Amino acid sequence: MSSWYKSWILLTGFILFYVAYLLFGAFVFSTIERPVEDKLKRDIQVLKEEFLNQSCVNATSLEHFLEGVLQANKYGISILPNSSASSNWDLASSLFFANTLVTTVGYGHTTPLSDTGKAFSIFYALLGVPFTMLVLTACVQRLMHLVTYGPISMCRQKIGLEPLAATAIHFAILLLVVVLGFFVVPAVVFSYIEDTWSFLDAIYFCFITLCTIGLGDYVPGEKPGQNFRSLYKISVMVYLFVGLMMMYLVLRAFHRMADLHGLTSFFQLPHCDEDIEEDKEPIIEAGHEDQHEAEDSAKPLDPASQTSYNTINR
Amino acid sequence: MRNSKKRAFGREEGSGSGTGSASGTGRVVRRAGTGSRQARVKNQEDEKKRGWEKTGADRTNAVAPPDLLDPKSAAHNSKPRLSFSAAKPLVLNSPEDEYDTTRFTVMRWKTVSVIFFLVVLYLIVGALVFRALEQPHESQQKLAILAEKLDFLSLHACVNSSELEDLVKQVISAIRAGVNPSANSSNQTSLWDLSSSFFFAGTVITTIGFGNIAPHTEGGRIFCIIYALLGIPLFGFLLAGVGDQLGTIFGKGINRVEKIVGSLPQKWKVSQTKIRVISTVIFILFGCVLFVALPAVIFKHIEGWSTLESIYFVVITLTTIGFGDFVAGEKGLEKGGSEIEYLDYYKPVVWFWILIGLAYFAAVLSMIGDWFRVISKKTKEEVGEFRIHAAEWTANVSAEFKETRRRLSVDISNKFERAASIKRRLSSELGLNPITQEMTPGRRTLSVNLGPGDEREAYPNLALSLTPVPGALARNGSGLYLNGLSPDYAEVAIIESL
Numbered sequence: 053m054s055s056w057y058k059s060w061i062l063l064t065g066f067i068l069f070y071v072a073y074l075l076f077g078a079f080v081f082s083t084i085e086r087p088v089e090d091k092l093k094r095d096i097q098v099l100k101e102e103f104l105n106q107s108c109v110n111a112t113s114l115e116h117f118l119e120g121v122l123q124a125n126k127y128g129i130s131i132l133p134n135s136s137a138s139s140n141w142d143l144a145s146s147l148f149f150a151n152t153l154v155t156t157v158g159y160g161h162t163t164p165l166s167d168t169g170k171a172f173s174i175f176y177a178l179l180g181v182p183f184t185m186l187v188l189t190a191c192v193q194r195l196m197h198l199v200t201y202g203p204i205s206m207c208r209q210k211i212g213l214e215p216l217a218a219t220a221i222h223f224a225i226l227l228l229v230v231v232l233g234f235f236v237v238p239a240v241v242f243s244y245i246e247d248t249w250s251f252l253d254a255i256y257f258c259f260i261t262l263c264t265i266g267l268g269d270y271v272p273g274e275k276p277g278q279n280f281r282s283l284y285k286i287s288v289m290v291y292l293f294v295g296l297m298m299m300y301l302v303l304r305a306f307h308r309m310a311d312l313h314g315l316t317s318f319f320q321l322p323h324c325d326e327d328i329e330e331d332k333e334p335i336i337e338a339g340h341e342d343q344h345e346a347e348d349s350a351k352p353l354d355p356a357s358q359t360s361y362n363t364i365n366r
Numbered sequence: 367m368r369n370s371k372k373r374a375f376g377r378e379e380g381s382g383s384g385t386g387s388a389s390g391t392g393r394v395v396r397r398a399g400t401g402s403r404q405a406r407v408k409n410q411e412d413e414k415k416r417g418w419e420k421t422g423a424d425r426t427n428a429v430a431p432p433d434l435l436d437p438k439s440a441a442h443n444s445k446p447r448l449s450f451s452a453a454k455p456l457v458l459n460s461p462e463d464e465y466d467t468t469r470f471t472v473m474r475w476k477t478v479s480v481i482f483f484l485v486v487l488y489l490i491v492g493a494l495v496f497r498a499l500e501q502p503h504e505s506q507q508k509l510a511i512l513a514e515k516l517d518f519l520s521l522h523a524c525v526n527s528s529e530l531e532d533l534v535k536q537v538i539s540a541i542r543a544g545v546n547p548s549a550n551s552s553n554q555t556s557l558w559d560l561s562s563s564f565f566f567a568g569t570v571i572t573t574i575g576f577g578n579i580a581p582h583t584e585g586g587r588i589f590c591i592i593y594a595l596l597g598i599p600l601f602g603f604l605l606a607g608v609g610d611q612l613g614t615i616f617g618k619g620i621n622r623v624e625k626i627v628g629s630l631p632q633k634w635k636v637s638q639t640k641i642r643v644i645s646t647v648i649f650i651l652f653g654c655v656l657f658v659a660l661p662a663v664i665f666k667h668i669e670g671w672s673t674l675e676s677i678y679f680v681v682i683t684l685t686t687i688g689f690g691d692f693v694a695g696e697k698g699l700e701k702g703g704s705e706i707e708y709l710d711y712y713k714p715v716v717w718f719w720i721l722i723g724l725a726y727f728a729a730v731l732s733m734i735g736d737w738f739r740v741i742s743k744k745t746k747e748e749v750g751e752f753r754i755h756a757a758e759w760t761a762n763v764s765a766e767f768k769e770t771r772r773r774l775s776v777d778i779s780n781k782f783e784r785a786a787s788i789k790r791r792l793s794s795e796l797g798l799n800p801i802t803q804e805m806t807p808g809r810r811t812l813s814v815n816l817g818p819g820d821e822r823e824a825y826p827n828l829a830l831s832l833t834p835v836p837g838a839l840a841r842n843g844s845g846l847y848l849n850g851l852s853p854d855y856a857e858v859a860i861i862e863s864l
Binding site: 060062069088092093095096099100103106108109113117118120121122124125141142143146147149150151152153154156157158159160163164165166167168169170171172173174176177178179180181183184186187190252253255256259260263264265266267268269303 | 481484485488489490492493494495496497499501503504507508510511514515518521522523524525529533534536537538540541569570573574575576577578580582583584586587588590591594598599600607611674675677678681682685686687688689690691
């Protein structure tokens with residue numbers, strides 16, 4: 053079977069597996085959430101009836117009113133008294149919004165109301181998203197040298213570990229550090245600052261944010277009367293950026309490790325950077341890292357132009 | 367995150383069957399066969415053209431400063447399948463090459479910080495614009511809803527404000543849970559029936575995350591986290607695969623076009639770059655029509671949104687931002703009474719569209735990234751070449767200058783020697799006549815008479831430190847004249863007449 057054929061088949065298999073995964077998730081979510089939803093429905097109906105019973109309001113005017121309220125709420129405007137002070141579009145919040153737009157998190161707790169705002173969001177996102185991705189990639193490439201290649205080679209030289217073991221250990225440590233530093237600690241901080249959030253809610257928020265899913269059910273800094281709101285929002289922005297970078301880094305480290313261990317070639321998945329080449333012949337991944345490095349340095353770097361450049365600087 | 371993953375996988379490996387290191391070395395790796403086919407074809411063509419040496423870009427890269435972002439990613443990312451770069455980027459020395467690492471790192475930190483500041487600036491500009499656009503609307507809405515509330519309260523006197531607010535709070539949290547209190551509870555569809563849960567799972571995995579549906583139970587949230595942890599990489603791989611296929615198809619198309627154009631008679635020949643650019647533009651346009659414009663029209667028709675809102679929804683979804691203010695297939699509460707009957711296959715089709723559209727968007731975005739890289743690389747190359755030329759020029763000039771000085775100094779020392787020998791001869795002949803007695807000590811300047819005219823032009827520099835001291839003596843006959851020379855320098859003047 054030619055490799056092209058094989059890749060198509062693998063892809064189809066992948067898609068099917070993915071669909072199965074989705075179905076599985078759907079089923080589980082449905083089973084867990086539906087009873088709660090039903091109960092809530094009943095509760096709200098009861099509440100409405102009670103309200104209607106004890107007052108002179110009739111159903112239609114109440115519903116009309118509620119529609120208006122909910123419409124406003126969709127855009128983040130609440131009629132509750134103590135929330136009228138802060139705007140959703142002051143500078144810090146707008147910056148926060150632009151940030152969620154550009155990192156594709158997209159909470160949705162505030163969305164552009166005006167048509168101009170929507171049109172502007174479109175263009176802003178189309179430019180900003182690649183831009184941000186570029187920045188993040190660039191930073192991560194550099195960080196990889198610092199965080200991954202450096203320690204691993206140091207480990208190998210000093211402790212004399214095998215490359216496979218060294219990479220695996222390093223990845224485990226990196227993962228632990230990232231989880232602690234970017235999930236647990238921020239979750240503690242968030243659960244402390246936001247009164248209504250429990251620790252689990254805060255971890256859920258951190259996770260949903262750093263994966264750029266951004267459901268929007270929890271958004272920091274939205275409670276009315278928040279102290280230092282601007283500072284808070286800006287620090288959340290910084291957390292978002294740095295956290296994204298770290299997630300990306302972990303991903304790259306994982307990819308590299310998978311490469312080394314031959315997993316990616318086993319599943320015929322894309323390889324990590326260094327190994328990308330035209331395929332002429334298969335190469336076993338593991339253990340060839342050193343050989344490759346030797347070959348690299350021995351590669352003819354086309355000395356002609358180099359020597360001429362060097363000889364100029366007498 | 368998955369987007370970034372798309373970058374990590376798709377752009378670098380998947381959508382780009384990266385060309386990585388140049389041809390010629392044995393270090394090739396078997397890749398997921400799909401994209402490499404086209405890359406293989408291209409590489410063979412390149413090899414025929416250039417043999418086993420590195421490609422032009424590599425050569426210039428060996429000399430010029432390295433790529434803007436990262437030589438490695440440039441190396442594999444490059445796949446000119448979608449970009450017009452004809453040159454393959456250089457492969458790198460291994461990261462363990464310390465000198466190179468530091469050299470690249472130093473150069474790249476500068477660019478990264480520049481880009482970072484640009485991003486911050488971009489964000490600030492966006493914030494200002496958003497505030498200017500949205501705040502007036504927001505205040506308007508606030509006033510409107512407050513007025514409504516007051517109206518309501520005044521109309522229905524038996525309701526007091528706090529009761530109303532309680533009710534509103536409850537209603538809002540119910541809405542967040544997806545329950546619509548306005549509707550009649552019997553014909554209401556659940557937000558957690560199978561198809562909606564499927565859709566929700568899809569939004570979680572693609573990291574779009576609309577948010578109109580969100581898990582409320584603790585169990586639901588924990589499961590959501592675990593589910594996403596596994597599902598996002600899974601989707602990332604899928605996207606890489608699909609993007610790769612798209613890219614391969616596109617690349618093959620370009621190759622075919624190139625072959626056709628190549629076989630045309632000479633006068634119709636168009637440069638390779640032009641072909642690539644044109645085909646990329648066509649690709650983008652076609653993709654835009656297929657994945658953006660067409661769905662927008664369909665959504666506008668089915669969901670009843672305005673044109674702007676449909677396009678807004680399409681863009682926000684396909685870039686995985688996913689605000690959730692507009693969601694296809696979830697009618698929500700905007701229009702109150704009228705519920706739209708969706709066909710059964712509507713939601714799955716929407717989901718499928720999201721998948722393909724995401725792959726397309728990823729391909730386009732990575733192509734834009736490629737272009738940035740190529741442009742920056744080309745600029746760097748040009749700047750590097752310019753620097754090289756400037757260095758050459760300065761080196762040449764300074765070398766010439768040194769050479770001239772050297773020759774001059776040799777000349778002068780030669781002349782001094784001859785003058786010394788002549789002085790000895792003269793003094794021995796003339797018996798120590800005080801040549802120097804009539805000379806005014808004057809300044810120790812050296813005035814050189816360059817005897818015959820042509821010599822004077824030949825060594826203009828030799829008129830060093832001229833300070834003609836008055837009272838020059840001239841010796842007759844021999845064509846010497848001394849201008850206030852100190853005894854030590856008399857010899858030079860004598861020499862010139864020789």
